[in-house]
Amino acid sequence: MPDAPAVVRSWQEYEHPDLDPVLTAAVDAFNExxxxxxTVRDIARRCGLSVAGIYHHHAGKQEMLVAILAATMNELLWRNQAARAAGGDDPVARFRNQIRTLTLSHIYWLKPAAIGSSEMRSLAPDNRRAIVAMRSGLQQHIQKDVDEAVARGLFRTPYPKEAVRSVVGMCIQTGQWYDEAGELRPEQIADRIVQIALDTMAYVPEREESTDA
Structure with missing residues (x-):
């Protein structure tokens, strides 16, 4: 289970990442x-500490990378959990909520989330396995709700596993092309991504399904 945020807040409220100054500087350095x-020296310069001061907080770059990715995944996981709960017994509502929060998280958490796409290869094997397990858990939650919607005839895609992989990838990539100066706000983009995700799943509302019967 992901760590709960220190201050309870809605999964639909997005704030700047709650990272310490060293990790914030490391995020900027890793992205640039x-x-x-x-280098540790550059990260120290960015956050106004000495190299010795950096090592007082984090043992090295690998530990910084793991801390950034773990914090990002914990953020995604608690939001995913809350989004699913808000959907109640409706697998389509749970799916919608999860796709929405996954999209918005990758827009509002662009810099730390981008590291998850670019630097997984830089993790030591044990660290990589731990982060991959967290990612797999999140995707399994989405898959579970898609499978239930398929079983109920609400999603008619013949390829639910491939569809989930495609949709998750789409959500992740949204943050990479989002433009703050663009015409659409993050929430508007999330609305469109949700609709595209439903189309990918070949969503058939229950009312339409009963009419066809």
């Missing part, structure tokens, strides 16, 4: 020059 290009 990559994990292997970044």
């Amino acid at each position: 020059v990559g994990y292997h290009g970044a």
Whole structure:
């Protein structure tokens, strides 16, 4: 189960990542020059600490990378859990909510989330397995609700596993092309992504299904 946020808040409220100054500086460095290009000295400079001061907080770059990815995944997981709960007994509502929060999280948490796409290869094997397990758990939640919707005839895609992989990838990539100066707000983009996700699943509302019978 993901760590609960220190202050209880709605899964639909998005704030800046709650990372310490060292990790915030590491996020900027990793995004600008990559994990292997970044140095502890540069990260220290960015957050106004000495190199010795950095090591007082984090043992090295690998620990910083793990902490950033774990914090990002915990953020995604508690929102996913809350979004599912808000959907009640309706698998389609749970699916909608999960796709919405996954999209918005990758827009509002763009910089730390981007590291999850670019630097997984930089993790030590044990660390990589731990982060991959967290990712798999989130995707399994979405898959479970899609499978239930398929069983109930609400989603008619013949390829539910492939459809889930495609939709999750779409949500993740949204943050990469989102433009703050663009015409659409994040919430408007999320609405469109949800609709595209439902189309991908070949969603058939219950009322339409009963009419066809």
